Amino acid sequence: MNVQEVKGCVFNIQKFSIHDGPGIRTIVFFKGCPLSCKWCSNPESQEFSTTILFDKSSCISCGKCIDICSHKAISLQNKGLIDRDKCINCGACSDICPTTALTKSGNIDSVKDILDEVTKDSVHFRRSGGGITLSGGEPLSQPDFAEALILGAKGRGLHTAMETTGVAPVEVLHRIIPQLDLVLLDIKSFYSQPMEEQVGIKSEVVLKNALIIAELAKEIVIRIPVIPGFNADDKSIKAIASFVKHLNKVQKINLLPYHNYGQNKYDLLGKDYEIIGLNSPSKIEMERYKSIAESFGFICQIGG
Ligand code: SF4
Ligand code: SF4
Known part of the structure; x- marks a missing residue:
């Protein structure tokens, strides 16, 4: 397989991000996601095609x-x-x-085209310890393309990270996760009922895969989107932190407070924004969740 020629569907390439991994990064957003989180700030990512x-x-x-x-x-x-x-x-x-x-x-692009664009910023990556981050959507939903992009990026000497929901066949996890320098894994809830209602999948699927991903990853950070009415309460944060204690290698948890920045995109897509009127959690509330995560021994930060 010539990895440079492998093609996939991407909807954005965002430069100069200082989140989503160390240093200055370029984020490649994949189309397609098996989940349907009601708060998704990139609803255009959920469909697999244009x-x-x-x-x-x-x-x-x-x-x-x-x-x-x-x-x-x-x-x-x-x-x-x-x-x-x-x-x-x-x-x-x-x-x-x-x-x-x-x-x-959404465009169909080749690994070569994407990496030619990404490596225009190589000098910034080298100076800052940055690199490329695969995001989405769910990058593992286009496994051949994700693998080729990671291999191609490594071939050009880039640090590689992936933001993932962890929802993918076990064979895909074994194939791709060990190749990454860093995995940023979302864990949204320990409880199945809210996950099914607001994300469209049972929490067990994510939790089972999280155990596998933590074994396979070189480095892993857990990210918790903090969503009022879903998991923004002490019990839910404690339950996730307690589960994460069982994951190999995890030292860091990032708490990502809900925001409604993506709301206007729902109109553009002709979709309803079902959680209209929801407020972001307050700073005091976020600090309390941070203390809860720290009480389990994790290094915790608010934000990406
Ligand atoms: S609405 Fe536009 S994108 Fe959809 S089928 Fe018609 S021409 Fe094609
Ligand atoms: S009717 Fe509106 S959306 Fe359609 S081509 Fe004209 S300006 Fe564009």
């Missing part, structure tokens, strides 16, 4: 998109313009839209 976004405020009602759509998925009378049941995400409408009211999220 997705069309519609910004009503930029639309001049010219009708060009209606004429070009061979699937009759567009009508100015549709709420959100596009009938998502009919749309096949071909991108013809976004290509022709004169005002960029319609845009496409």
Whole structure:
């Protein structure tokens, strides 16, 4: 396999991140996720293929998109313009839209193309101890592409990290996790019922895989998104910290407070933001959760 030629679907390459791993990093966002967290700040990542976004405020009602759509998925009378049941995400409408009211999220790119872009910042990586971070979506949902990107990045001397939900077949974990320098593993809840209701998967799946990932990883940091009404309470944070004590090698827990930065994207995708009106946890509350994690012996920080 020539890893440089392997292709995958990516929706963003974000440069100069100082989160998501050590030093200055470039984050490559993969399309596709097996979960459907109600607070997801990248809802365009959840579908595995290209997705069309519609910004009503930029639309001049010219009708060009209606004429070009061979699937009759567009009508100015549709709420959100596009009938998502009919749309096949071909991108013809976004290509022709004169005002960029319609845009496409997700491109098929090769490992070579991505790494050529990423390594433009190699000098910053070297100076800061940074590198590349695979994120998403869930990078493990495109395992061949993720593996090729990691191998290609290592071939160019980059530090490699991956943000993951941990949800993937065990064979994929064994193939990919040992190749990474750092794994940033999300553990959202110890309890199954809230996970099923708000994430769409049983917690047992994540917890079982977390044990495997911790065995296989060179270095691992656990990240807990702190979400009011889901896990933002002492009992839930204690339950996660207590479980993490059983994971090999883990010394650090990062607490990521809920924010609603991605809310506007739900409109662009014609989706409902189901947790509208939810406030971020207060600083005092976050400090209390940090103390709980520290009481289990972890180094804990608030934020990525
Ligand atoms: S992406 Fe293709 S199928 Fe979907 S609305 Fe646009 S033109 Fe029609
Ligand atoms: S092509 Fe663009 S500007 Fe014209 S109707 Fe469609 S979305 Fe609106």
